[in-house]
Amino acid sequence: MDDITASPLSWPPGKPRTSASDRKNGRFGKRNNSGYGLKEVTVADGRNRVTSALDKFTRSGQAYRVPPDSIIISSDLALRNDGLPRSGQREPSDPGAAVYFQLDGQNQCIPCDVYHRIADNLAAIADCIEALRTLERHDASLMRAAFTGFSQLASPEAMGRPHWRTVLNTDSRDIADVKLAYRRELRIAHPDHGGSSEAFHRVQEAWNQAQAELS
Numbered sequence: 708m709d710d711i712t713a714s715p716l717s718w719p720p721g722k723p724r725t726s727a728s729d730r731k732n733g734r735f736g737k738r739n740n741s742g743y744g745l746k747e748v749t750v751a752d753g754r755n756r757v758t759s760a761l762d763k764f765t766r767s768g769q770a771y772r773v774p775p776d777s778i779i780i781s782s783d784l785a786l787r788n789d790g791l792p793r794s795g796q797r798e799p800s801d802p803g804a805a806v807y808f809q810l811d812g813q814n815q816c817i818p819c820d821v822y823h824r825i826a827d828n829l830a831a832i833a834d835c836i837e838a839l840r841t842l843e844r845h846d847a848s849l850m851r852a853a854f855t856g857f858s859q860l861a862s863p864e865a866m867g868r869p870h871w872r873t874v875l876n877t878d879s880r881d882i883a884d885v886k887l888a889y890r891r892e893l894r895i896a897h898p899d900h901g902g903s904s905e906a907f908h909r910v911q912e913a914w915n916q917a918q919a920e921l922s
Contacts, residue, residue, distance in 0.1 A: 710870045711807050713790050715880050717781045717870065718803055718818060719860035720916045725820045730802070733827025735834075751794035753829025754780060757806055760836035764810065777809035782825050783880065792825070801880070801921075804828040807861060814861035815854060871920070874913035882921045889914040 711717045718724070735748040748756075757780060764772040783799035784792040803820035806829075817835055819828040843850035872878060877888035889910065896906035 710873055711779050711781060712878075713779050713781050714784060714786050714792070715878065716783045716801060716803055716805065716920075717779075717807075717872075718805055718820075718920050719816050720870065720920075721860050722818050724803070724919055730821060730823050733822040733824060733830065735827055735830035747824075748826045748830050749794050750784065750792055750796075750826045750829065753804075753826040753833065754791055754794070756833035757829055757836070760833045760840070761806075761808055763837075763840060773808050773810050777807075779807040780829070781805045781807065782829075784825060792829075798824060802828060804832065806832050810854065813854070813858055815857045816860040817857055818860065871913035871916040874909055875917065880921060882918070885917050885921065886914075889917070 733748070735753075736746045758775075758778065761773045761778060762775075779790075780792055782792050782804045783801050785796055787793045801820075802823055802825050803818065804825050805816055805818035807814070807816045809815065817832045819831045819835075822828050822831065839850050839853055842853060875885060875888040875892050877885055879885055879888070892910045892913075893907065894900060896902035896910045898904055898907060
């Protein structure tokens with residue numbers, strides 16, 4: 708997962724994006740001690756729920772099933788010194804989040820952009836992980852089957868294609884900048900300029916992925 712970045716967001720190309728008009732408000736917070744009100748979950752809450760859910764795959768005294776250094780929480784948020792998303796910052800325009808990790812040596816990715824806030828999408832991912840752990844307790848084969856789709860999302864290379872950022876050689880999230888990078892790489896890849904039809908098609912496909920992710 709060398710091409711996966713914690714920031715900016717590395718969205719798996721095999722997972723369609725949720726349109727802004729279809730996103731909804733999350734309700735992952737907790738009521739106060741008196742039972743009233745619903746406090747919004749924070750990025751720190753969502754981040755901690757994800758890492759806690761992944762940690763529960765490992766029983767005490769056993770080797771890590773999910774090595775902590777394999778976990779990448781990817782979003783458009785700025786990062787702390789430990790590489791995890793920092794809480795208390797302004798919500799970026801893209802609320803998507805994707806959690807990459809290794810489970811029993813297998814690369815996995817669980818993305819979510821259904822909610823308006825990154826914190827809620829992280830909380831939803833944590834709930835998904837907990838549900839998968841419940842499946843494993845009842846029938847390990849069910850969990851392995853459920854994780855098959857997530858392993859296919861885990862890496863663009865696993866799908867036989869590099870991430871569009873790699874192909875277009877840009878880290879920008881501004882669609883205008885990415886379009887300039889696309890035109891530059893398209894000229895380089897053109898068969899008339901020393902490229903090949905395969906490279907030319909790869910650049911075009913990368914541009915389609917970029918538009919889908921950034922729109």
